Structures are given as C-alpha cells and as structure tokens.
Amino acid sequence: MSFSYNYFAGVDVGSLAAKAVILKDGDIFATGLLKSGVNSVESGLSALNLALDAAGLKKEDLTYIVGTGYGRVSAPYANKAVTEITCHAKGANYLHPTVRTIIDMGGQDCKAIRIDEDGAVVDFAMNDKCAAGTGRFLEVMAEVFKVKLDDLGAIALSATDTVPMSSTCTVFAESETISLVARGEKPENILNGIHHSIANRIAGLFSRVGIASDVFFSGGVAKNTGMKSAIEQALKVTIVRPEIDPQLIGALGAAVIARSFAKKEGLWA
Amino acid sequence: MGLKTLDKISAALQSRPLELEQLRKEGKKVVGWLAYNIPEEIIYALGLIPIRVGQGGDGRLVEVGARHISTKNCVFVRQALGQFAEKTDPYIQQLDLVAIDATCIQLYRLEELINFYFGYKTVVLGVPRNFATKEGHEYFRKEVEFFTKKLEEFAGVTLEQSKLEEAIDIYDGIREAIKTLYKYQSLDNAPLSWREVSSVINAGYNLDRAHYLELLKELIVEAEAKLSEPSRRREVEARIFLSGSLIPPGDTKLVDIIEQLGGRIVGDDLWSGLNFFLNLEIKEPTPYGVADAYLDRVPHGSLPYLDLKSDGRLANLKHQLQEFGADGIIYHTLRYCDAFTFKAGETKEVLGKLPFLEIHTEYSGSDFEAIRTRVEAFIEMIKSKKEIAELV
Numbered sequence: 001m002s003f004s005y006n007y008f009a010g011v012d013v014g015s016l017a018a019k020a021v022i023l024k025d026g027d028i029f030a031t032g033l034l035k036s037g038v039n040s041v042e043s044g045l046s047a048l049n050l051a052l053d054a055a056g057l058k059k060e061d062l063t064y065i066v067g068t069g070y071g072r073v074s075a076p077y078a079n080k081a082v083t084e085i086t087c088h089a090k091g092a093n094y095l096h097p098t099v100r101t102i103i104d105m106g107g108q109d110c111k112a113i114r115i116d117e118d119g120a121v122v123d124f125a126m127n128d129k130c131a132a133g134t135g136r137f138l139e140v141m142a143e144v145f146k147v148k149l150d151d152l153g154a155i156a157l158s159a160t161d162t163v164p165m166s167s168t169c170t171v172f173a174e175s176e177t178i179s180l181v182a183r184g185e186k187p188e189n190i191l192n193g194i195h196h197s198i199a200n201r202i203a204g205l206f207s208r209v210g211i212a213s214d215v216f217f218s219g220g221v222a223k224n225t226g227m228k229s230a231i232e233q234a235l236k237v238t239i240v241r242p243e244i245d246p247q248l249i250g251a252l253g254a255a256v257i258a259r260s261f262a263k264k265e266g267l268w269a
Numbered sequence: 270m271g272l273k274t275l276d277k278i279s280a281a282l283q284s285r286p287l288e289l290e291q292l293r294k295e296g297k298k299v300v301g302w303l304a305y306n307i308p309e310e311i312i313y314a315l316g317l318i319p320i321r322v323g324q325g326g327d328g329r330l331v332e333v334g335a336r337h338i339s340t341k342n343c344v345f346v347r348q349a350l351g352q353f354a355e356k357t358d359p360y361i362q363q364l365d366l367v368a369i370d371a372t373c374i375q376l377y378r379l380e381e382l383i384n385f386y387f388g389y390k391t392v393v394l395g396v397p398r399n400f401a402t403k404e405g406h407e408y409f410r411k412e413v414e415f416f417t418k419k420l421e422e423f424a425g426v427t428l429e430q431s432k433l434e435e436a437i438d439i440y441d442g443i444r445e446a447i448k449t450l451y452k453y454q455s456l457d458n459a460p461l462s463w464r465e466v467s468s469v470i471n472a473g474y475n476l477d478r479a480h481y482l483e484l485l486k487e488l489i490v491e492a493e494a495k496l497s498e499p500s501r502r503r504e505v506e507a508r509i510f511l512s513g514s515l516i517p518p519g520d521t522k523l524v525d526i527i528e529q530l531g532g533r534i535v536g537d538d539l540w541s542g543l544n545f546f547l548n549l550e551i552k553e554p555t556p557y558g559v560a561d562a563y564l565d566r567v568p569h570g571s572l573p574y575l576d577l578k579s580d581g582r583l584a585n586l587k588h589q590l591q592e593f594g595a596d597g598i599i600y601h602t603l604r605y606c607d608a609f610t611f612k613a614g615e616t617k618e619v620l621g622k623l624p625f626l627e628i629h630t631e632y633s634g635s636d637f638e639a640i641r642t643r644v645e646a647f648i649e650m651i652k653s654k655k656e657i658a659e660l661v
C-alpha cells in the first residue's frame with residue numbers, strides 16, 4: 001500500500017536569517033534556518049534545501065512554495081510571494097488559533113499585528129525609523145558587551161537595577177552604552193535598561209492597533225527571554241510561547257498559505 | 270485605449286510655458302499661487318493668469334530648499350522653496366507675483382522666505398483658525414477684500430462684477446466637471462483611472478481656465494461614450510482611498526507602489542485632489558460672497574477641529590469613503606507636515622473599523638521598500654477580507 005502526501009513550503013528571507021518550513025499535508029514536517037547572505041535568492045534556496053534535506057525530499061516533491069520576508073520580491077523558486085505580515089498572522093494562527101495579537105521582532109524591523117479568529121490580519125503597524133528595537137540593534141549591543149547574542153536576555157534578567165537608556169538610534173545607543181560602562185554601571189543593569197527601552201517603544205506601536213489576548217511573540221528576537229519579560233511588563237500582558245522556534249513563524253505561515261493557494265488552484269484537494 | 274482628450278490636455282500643457290511667455294510679452298501678468306484658500310476667481314476676473322505652483326517628489330530640490338530652512342520643516346515646503354530658489358521650473362520662471370494663503374502656517378512662512386531670500390513679489394491672504402464663527406467670516410471677508418485691492422493695484426484694473434460672474438461660471442463648471450470625472454473613475458466600467466483624473470486636475474492649474482473647461486467638457490463626452498461599452502469584469506480588487514497630506518504633481522511614489530501591487534485608487538480627500546473642488550458655492554458674486562464660500566467648504570487639515578463630531582473634514586471623508594465604495598484608506602503624511610500627522614490617530618479612531626494604513630514618508634526613495642511592504646500587506650489584508658475567507 002502506498003500513501004501519497006502533499007508537501008508545501010514557506011521560505012522567509014529576512015535581513016539576518018533565511019528560514020524554510022515544509023508542511024506534509026497539514027503538519028510541520030521539516031525546517032531549515034541559516035544566516036542570510038547578501039544574495040537573497042541564494043539564501044532562500046539554501047534554507048529551502050536545508051529543510052528539503054531534513055525531510056528527505058527534492059524540490060520537485062513540493063506542490064507549492066510561498067516566499068516571504070524582504071527576499072520575497074526576488075524569489076524565483078516560489079510560486080507566489082506574500083508579505084511577512086500576512087505570513088506571521090497565518091503562522092501564529094496555525095499554532096495557536098486563540099492568538100489575536102502578534103509582536104514580531106526581526107532583524108531589521110518590528111511589527112505589531114492584530115488578527116482575527118481565521119488568522120486574517122485586521123490591522124498592523126511597523127516601526128518606521130531605524131534599527132531600534134530590532135535584532136540588529138541587539139546584535140550591536142551584544143558586540144559592545146562582548147557576549148553572545150543568545151545570552152543577552154538572560155543577562156538582562158539577572159539585573160538588580162534598570163539603567164535608563166535614552167537613545168533609540170543604534171549608533172547613539174552604542175555610544176551611550178559605552179559612556180554608561182565608563183561611568184561604572186553594571187552591564188546587566190544597562191542591558192536591562194536597553195531591553196525596557198525597546199519594550200516601551202514597542203508599546204508605542206500598539207497604541208494605534210490595540211492589544212487583545214492572546215499575545216504571541218515571533219521573530220528572531222522572540223528567543224530573547226529578557227525581551228519577552230520586558231514586553232510583558234510594558235504591555236501588561238502574558239505572552240504565549242510558541243512550541244517551535246519563533247524565528248520560523250513567518251516561514252510556517254508562508255507554508256500554510258502555500259497549502260491554501262494549492263487548494264485554490266486545484267493542485268491539492 | 271486611452272481617451273484622446275487626455276492627449277489633447279497633455280499637448281496643451283506642453284505648449285503652455287511658451288504660451289505664457291508670449292502672453293507676458295503682450296502685457297499679461299502671471300500670478301503663481303499656493304495653498305487652499307486663494308480665490309482664483311478673483312485673480313482670473315482681474316485679467317491676471319493664475320498658475321498653481323509647487324511640486325513634490327524631488328529629493329534634490331528638497332535639499333536646495335533646506336539650505337534656507339530647517340530640515341525639520343515640511344518636505345513639500347522645502348521642495349517648493351528649492352524650486353523658487355533654482356528658478357528652473359518653466360512656470361516659476363513666468364511668475365510676476367506669488368499669492369499664498371495662511372491656511373497652513375508652513376506655507377505662509379514660504380511666502381516670507383521667497384520674498385526675503387529671492388525677492389519674489391508676494392501677497393498673503395490671512396485665514397482664520399476659528400473659521401466657522403461670525404468673527405472668522407468677518408475677518409476673512411476683510412482679508413479677501415484686502416487681497417482684491419492688492420491685486421487690483423498690481424493688475425492696474427478694478428474688479429468688475431460682470432467679470433467676476435464670468436469667472437465664477439467658469440470655475441463652477443470646472444468644479445462640476447471634476448466631480449463628474451471622479452465619479453466615473455470609481456465605477457466598475459471606469460473610462461479613466463484615478464491617476465488620469467489626478468493628472469487632469471494638475472494640468473488644469475496651469476492651463477487657461479476657459480480653455481480647460483472646454484477640454485473637460487470634451488473629456489466628459491468622450492468618457493461617457495465609453496461608459497456605455499460593456500463593463501469589464503474586474504478581479505477581486507482592493508479599492509483604496511487616499512487621505513492626509515497633499516500628493517502634488519511629481520510625487521508619484523505612493524501611487525506607483527499602490528498600482529504596482531494591484532491596488533486600485535478610487536478616491537481621495539486630498540487638498541491636491543478632490544477636496545479642492547467640493548462644496549464651494551458662491552452665492553453672491555462679490556469678494557465677500559467669494560470669501561464666505563471659500564470658508565464654508567471642507568476645511569483644510571491644518572485648521573483646527575472646532576467640534577470633532579461635526580468636523581467638516583471628517584464628515585466629508587466619511588461621506589466620500591461611502592460614495593467611492595472604498596475598502597480601505599491609506600492615510601499619507603509627509604515628513605514634518607504637522608497638520609495631517611497630528612490628525613492621523615484621531616482620523617483612524619473616528620473611522621472605526623475601516624482598514625486604515627498610515628504611511629509617513631518624504632521625497633526620497635530610501636523608504637520605497639518599507640512602504641511597499643506595508644502597502645502590500647494592506648492590500649493582502651483587504652483582499653483576504655474579500656477573498657481569502659474562502660481560501661483558508
């Protein structure tokens with residue numbers, strides 16, 4: 001007896017990482033994640049190949065591919081391109097149908113997304129200006145303190161105090177941090193201040209779109225426990241934890257949408 | 270196939286700078302004007318040639334303007350200042366006088382600056398903040414009267430009632446025609462697009478108004494003939510309404526993005542768009558009558574809310590959204606345009622559940638991708654409301 005499955009892929013190429021998720025019919029089957037390079041097509045393909053290898057599949061086995069993230073505009077391997085906003089909404093809804101609010105913090109921007117019970121976006125706002133409140137900002141801070149990016153949140157959580165940080169521009173924040181260190185402030189307290197200052201800016205994004213439970217945190221920065229806690233305090237909410245790597249949510253949503261497109265186009269019953 | 274009259278209009282526009290040059294040689298005078306409340310009828314009735322100036326979308330000119338003012342001033346004003354400074358624009362070259370009204374305080378400053386730095390001859394028209402009151406009307410009547418006197422001196426003639434009546438007729442005709450074109454562009458079987466209507470409006474500000482009215486009439490006849498053709502079936506579309514800061518000629522970034530992503534603009538309440546032509550009913554052909562009519566129309570965003578519930582701009586916005594069957598609104602604000610930026614939040618709240626996207630931008634390409642992502646997601650959101658419900 002032979003079973004034939006349908007496979008759908010979502011590929012999310014962001015500024016810092018490329019991600020891919022493969023769905024086997026309706027279930028998450030394989031994932032791929034790597035640092036993205038300057039060539040977004042190559043990055044997307046590498047992430048997809050990583051997921052295909054993990055799944056033991058070939059690209060031809062995929063029924064439909066949706067590309068997302070800033071790399072979606074040039075993703076020749078994808079059947080369609082959908083924005084990361086729509087994809088994060090679908091990804092969060094797939095994992096937690098009760099989610100109504102998403103905070104997505106990626107490498108170069110941050111988004112506040114409101115969704116309905118079907119995972120359709122009803123409103124959203126994106127940070128406008130700069131790298132403040134993004135993965136890139138935290139990367140710079142990790143370099144300043146010579147610690148691993150992954151440890152940043154835990155260090156902040158060990159703080160005994162919060163040193164206020166007034167700059168939100170990455171360049172100014174870097175020099176402000178250096179002068180705070182020179183003043184003798186403890187790194188963990190400075191980092192705690194940085195996390196809270198970012199969280200407060202994120203709270204500002206929600207003033208336009210509002211918040212409703214459940215609240216979900218996606219994107220690379222969502223792995224940072226210090227940021228999660230600072231946002232929970234700033235927004236006075238409890239954040240739902242995804243059971244997969246939060247950095248994969250956009251690619252997951254893209255795969256879910258790929259499945260829907262395949263159905264609509266009669267490629268899958 | 271596009272409408273032939275549109276080609277005629279662009280041809281007329283092409284030859285207009287030369288025509289103006291010739292007219293000036295014959296002794297005619299050109300009045301460049303800017304803002305929302307300059308009563309063009311009076312300029313025209315005095316035998317002067319009104320030309321609306323001010324363009325957008327040119328980062329280089331913004332930098333030229335910024336040599337004289339702060340980079341924290343409205344980007345449109347910075348570019349306008351750049352244009353006045355450089356004097357390479359074929360219309361700016363033809364100006365004998367510049368009239369600016371004080372509806373938006375930043376434009377009012379522009380008047381002072383072009384006079385101070387570059388010696389342009391200018392005239393200012395004061396605009397009251399409390400525009401709905403009796404005192405506000407009295408003030409504006411006096412301002413229009415003073416404005417008329419200044420122009421009379423400049424033109425060397427006195428305003429004749431018959432000439433003003435003639436001018437009002439022409440302008441009423443133009444207003445009606447533009448409203449008709451707006452209606453047509455929003456239909457399923459639209460004979461022309463919003464972008465085309467917008468370029469027709471912009472052309473009109475430079476052409477001779479009587480000639481322009483003839484062209485508009487011709488355009489409407491041609492458009493109506495197309496309306497009777499069978500309607501094309503359109504796919505699920507995202508019908509976008511534009512609001513916020515002006516989108517002047519030359520500033521095509523947002524419109525290009527919306528159209529490239531498959532959105533369809535179906536209306537606006539911009540002062541560079543439809544609002545300018547709405548609710549202007551001159552009951553008495555005198556400067557006072559003209560003043561009252563201008564003050565009573567849809568207020569410009571830089572004027573205060575007198576009462577949020579009865580605010581004319583918001584009431585008009587709600588009405589137009591319905592009229593044009595908009596699925597969502599893109600509220601566009603220019604960097605340092607306080608007038609509209611301050612009002613974005615309230616506008617969104619007043620409109621309730623209608624999909625609302627704020628785009629804050631300026632005249633450079635650096636935010637192109639960021640805007641593109643937002644607009645694309647917004648269009649997806651609208652379309653998914655209409656279509657993806659069945660998809661997922």
Ligand code: SF4
Binds near residue numbers: 373
């Ligand atoms: S209303 Fe806004 S865009 Fe227009 S001149 Fe004033 S500040 Fe500039």
